[in-house]
Amino acid sequence: MRVAGKGLLAGARPVTFSFDGVRYRGLEGDTLASALLANGVRLVGRSFKYHRPRGVLTAGSEEPNALLTIGRGAGQEPNVRATVQEIYDGLEARSQNRWPSLGFDLLSVNDLAAPFLGAGFYYKTFMWPKSFWEKVYEPLIRRSAGLGALSREANPDRYEKAFAFCDVLVIGGGPAGLMAALAAGRAGADVILADEDARMGGRALAESWEIGGRSAHLWVDDVLAELAAMENVRLMPRTCVVGAYDQGTYGALERVGQHLPRSGSARPVECFWRIVARRAVLAAGALERPVAFRNNDRPGIMMAGAVRAYLNRWGVAPGRRVAVFGNNDDAHRTARDLVAAGVHVAGLIDSRHDAPRARDFRVWRGAVVCDSAGRKGLENITIRTARGKEKLQADCLAMSGGWNPSVHLACHMNGRPVWRRDIAAFVPLPGAVPGLEAVGAANGAFSTAACLREGAEAGARAAEALGFGAAVPDLPEAEDDPCRIAPLWSVPGRGRAWLDFQNDVTVKDVKQAAAENFRSVEHMKRYTTQGMATDQGKNSNVAALAVLADATGRSIPETGTTTFRPPYSPVSIAALGAGAQGKGFAPERFSTSHAASVEHGAPMIEAGLWYRPSYFPKPGETHWRQSCDREVRMVREAVGVCDVSTLGKIDLQGPDVGAFLDFVYTNTFSTLKVGRVRYGLMLREDGFVMDDGTCARLGENRWLMTTTTAAAGEVMRHLEWVHQALRPDLDLRFVSVTEQWAQFAVAGPKARELLNGLLDAPLAQADWPFMACGAVSVLGVRGRLFRISFSGEQGYEIAVPARFGDSLFRELVARAEALGGGPYGMEALNVLRIEKGFITHAEIHGRTTAYDIGMQGMVSEKKDCIGKTLSQRAGLMDPDRERLVGLKPVGAVKQITAGAHLFNRGEAPVRVNDQGYVTSVGFSPTLGHMIGLAFLRRGPERIGEVVRLVDHLRGIDTECEVVNPVFYDPEGGRMRG
Amino acid sequence: MRFSGLRVLWEGLTGNRGWEPHWRDPAPKSEYDVVIIGGGGHGLSTAYYLAREHGITNVAVLEKGYLGGGNVGRNTTIVRANYGLPGNSEFYSHSLKLWEGLEQELNYNVMMSQRGVLNLFHSDGQRDAFARRGNAMVNQGDDAILLDREGVRRLVPYLDFDNARFPVHGGLFHPRGGTARHDAVAWGYARGADRRGVDLIQNCEVTGIDIENGRVRGVQTTRGAIRAGKVGIVVAGRSSQVAAMAGMRLPIESHVLQAFVTEGLKPVIDHVVTFGMGHFYISQSDKGGLVFGGDIDMYASYAARGNLPAVEHVMEAGMTLMPMIGKARVLRSWGGIMDMSPDGSPIIDRTDVEGLYLNCGWNYGGFKAVPASGHCFAHLMATDRYHEAATGFRLDRFRTGYGIIDEEGTGAQHNLH
């Protein structure tokens, strides 16, 4: 309930929200947790395994219990920390992992079965009968496990990613971080100050102490005002730095719209930042740790620091009769704050015999809380002293087991933290993350004065190291109490004492793990699941480690720690993957004929990043095969037009291009005459085929190489590699011109006729023999013409600057149609090339050699080239290899499929009989049956043989004759004609 | 002690006081018949099968850290037998068969869950390549189903079928594939080996391999010298370092592969789903966390931690393929060190040193191989003959060019597989 006159929300606007269907009122600036506590709501969740009733434990992102689902419909968000989520009008929150209701959860029977559900029980059972795991046990376990639920609908909200750069990144906006930012900022360094809280100040907002003689929060306001006024300082509230990566790169998650109603606007919900900082100051503070005692998990039992935060920052008293339990002086601070606020303090139980006394409340010294009662909310606690046990009425227990510095980020590069006995906690290993220095509570300095000092000094040091003249700012007055603590991890006794609240891992579980020889801390963690809940062990790691150390007779440092890994606090996949939803995953590349192709009704299909037309349906054609067959016939009988601009084109110039090409291609190019084109084969250095294509000699010192669409990038990288690293002696330069030229194949007996209508000078057959190339003028535009063919017909490829691509394509198509032809797509192109036995990456798939595709003759004997030596390894020249052949169905079934395997006639279709496989098939309207290309053991020696073709997946089992892979016009007369 | 539901019941009723250590912590003896270097999944299963299949029990497994602390404890738990090339085909098929009886074999619930593995394809070319692989699986006697777009939609309706950058054309479904509880696999084999007399020695790092005129004699360790008749190197992630102790240079480059798990969620993904265009694979653990990963970070590393570009690429693939996971939060990420080989396939072979055997090069296929790898490596070490399911993983295949097993077809660049 609110305490009149307390907290920093005085005069804040009222806000209405709902929890499990009940409407509540809170104040602007409230978190869900503070608002629910203000409304007297204590039961907010259920634990993971035993479905125990749970209440708010902390006041930060480490909260293990108060996890709620926010919103409805596609955008519903599970597992939101009530302690972080700010309330807004209309906010709708629901409890999770309970059925039918939070108050009455049937699965809480698990709690009664707890004795049978101890550490690792599932490794020892559910094994009989064998078939029951998938059918019975696993579904049951899966349904009872898990926390919140996804909507199962596509994410409807916007997320984004961004880059930021700074000299000094300050992580955490508490007293230490503020001073660090002030020091570095005043020195002139570019500073980013990031704090996960909506309001900066850290513990200065949560404590009642003073800084510089005034309430701490007022001092915070002044510092923030000064920082905000500096051009070189960037304040990033609601931004949690979640990961430290190499060379000063940090990942951070900013909650941009998380605290606002989803308006459907373009405002992102979250932004994932990649921050590059030359120096970083880790001022992330510390996390208070619970004490393990019997039933220490009831709603109403909270961290003492959280109780003070709710009281001092939000003006909320989490209970009417509050008891305090601790092993250090913070417990006393808590009781004093409560008393000062007029909240009844039932008493303070301090495990230390030398604990300070107090006037305003009773202190049990050298005593412990050993049990609690109250099913859905704390009713009383049991205190054990030297004299015995006694019960104490209380509806809230504030507990403090001491503080753990937030060392996580400092460990993200595998640096193990260091144990400090005096504060009974781990602190960062200096230098574990290059350029990052931990200060204040994160460094084990728990007094306010120490935080201010360390922060100021580190901020100045960082700026200085970067060459900014820096001075340590004057340090304001602040409390400088020493940290007085006597370690207390767990209270001995019977019953279950919780370490990991969410995963229901108790002291017993850790001891059992040790007894079963899971003595390594990693084994214990994995066996008990301690530290694997959504708080990633922030509340339980150190205590569990201490219990394990005790159980195995080792010291805490000997026992070691588990590794902290990114993210420090969980990050949504939508934020890390922002921009990729839908088409954003990879750029889209559109060729100049795209619009015209779509107008022709062509389905556009992905070819790498490009889109290419599949086929161009004509009215009345209901199946792609009809269109494809027509387009093939069209090319064979009249003329077809196809956009080939997506093929890689590389312009090479210089005196040594010839020598260079001889080195990257298996065959010789230096002898090629100007104005001629030659087909070339490229190998990888390991002797397998990389790519193939044509290369044209445009001038004495100028060449144009083409690559396949698929390998364009790889080939460019390869050429750069060969030139820069292996043959820098060669004088040449090359540039990709793929995007400069729109290029179209014009193929068919009427190709020349079509072109002559477009070219300013008609083609003389004599000047343009097969494999000729040269400059032409196309309707007044400078272009290039290549007499090459991928279809086997008389073929040309005509290229113009890309700006004219759309226009030329439309012109070509119109004229082709006038000649009884038209555009053709990838399907027809594929059939045409199979008819000719031309290969694509279906054949040169990275495992085939020149020998396999029957091109060993193209590997020149006269010169060295990339891949030549290894291509001649015995294993790559073995006649037994699978080698390229053609296939023609001769069995009853006339259908053949790519991906089918080949077997000797009459042999069973099993692996040991495997003779090869089919790579490409198509129906040849020219030949009137299906044809295929395949790799077959000793293939070329088996022409004329009949083999068995089996495609289990598509239910095809037939026989094929092995034939020459060139099905159509093997002499190539039509191509040359 | 035999594990069973009854045992759990009895212990529950008697205060769980009777549980015994799952394995002993013996001090190393001065001599063993066989020393296995590496207490990961493969090393532990090798020791187990040496004892179980070949009666060789005077065996020590030397682990520099804790048992199962390597990749067997840091992977995405996927089990499958969906390879296309001879060499791999029969081996992973053999492994899957061993998986299917593993709980009963080990009396340890490794939670082998045959929920099915679905590989999505996004073009006709990919479809045909997948069909070739699927047919190879059936030729081998395993199961594979080629699904069209609608078949995939029925199985996993939550994919983005309408707007994804690379639309889903269909998938290759492998019903017998699935997942298993990775740690339990290591622990189960450890317990099984220990019960058969194998000494599992943790915190014992090998610092040298003793070789006398071409024959292995034993190893030097941080816990003293240990003589051995035979030594097996099973240290994927550190293979090059340990092999160097025997003067060998391997065709291996070490890379870091990151993996991710989200906060616990109610059941939403019921299979293992992989994205053919984006190097992304995902499943949901029985605890409710989405377990997923992608490609390696693509630079040599022993750091067991990665960087953001690889992280972002995985998340972006997830968002374009199944945008319903956007609101799930990544809880933990981790990195494992992969032995990347030049053809993406492993090595199980003898070495030029008599009595010294090598098991390495698992790229990122190691977890599902654990049973067969141990089974076949134990067979090789015990009999000096290749197990029929593992005849192809020769150390010399790159030198000779015979039997290179390059499923990806990306060639001799270690990080591309």
Next chain:
Amino acid sequence: MAELIAKTPCEGLLPLTVGGVSLTEENPGVMTVVAPFRGREAALAQAMRAAHGVAFPAPNRSAVRAGARAIWFGRGQALLVGPEPDPSLAEHAALTDQSDAWALVRIEGERVEDVLARLVPVDLRVRLFKRGHTARTLIGHMAGSVTRVGPRAFQLIVFRSMAATLVHEVRTAMEAIAARGVLEG
């Protein structure tokens, strides 16, 4: 007689203004990649200065003289924008016409740096990336070129075929910035 009609890469996509930031297509005229042959760097620089008034730019820099701009465009490459390259350059360098290969856009406005921070992994703080500074880098997932042409103005260059993706990604970033309201940094 038919004639071929020219189309610009961003035709139908631009101009665009969101939240005070504008994105417009530039008409660069002729674009030529100038790549000096081995040992000809100095001679080329001289020829360029003589013919076009701009020297071959140093890495990560660009130069502007009446009508002609020379933008460093990668290892040993400059993009000469504006004039037809003078024939004298051909003795010293490979000249490759790229007039149609790239989409050039100008992005300008108060919050242009915030917009680019969503797309470009390079430090564009004006203290370090001044007017005339240029970078070959990524724009989203696209390889491209980024040049500061004014205190609040940049020029972006990507492949012609990726123009639509460029416009989409820049627009998305502009909308997010506009929707955020407050200025960053």
Next chain:
Amino acid sequence: MRIPCPICGERDRREFYYKGAAVALDRPGPDAGEAAWDAYVYLRENPAGRTRELWYHEGGCGAWLVVTRDTVSHEIFGAELAGEADV
């Protein structure tokens, strides 16, 4: 991870393509023999520590680099142009 390109300055790893150990610079002659070629294309030192490796600034200036880097700490000691690096 950030890599210091000798031409562009320090850039994010996402701009670079990784090839492997710098041994690839030292291409054997065609007749160097089986062992030499096996060592060149397949075998690797693969050190846990300082190593020289090849990166391509694909998303930047297009230079092939030899980067000296520690494979355990990921510390980068420097980078040079492949064409100017001594083999």
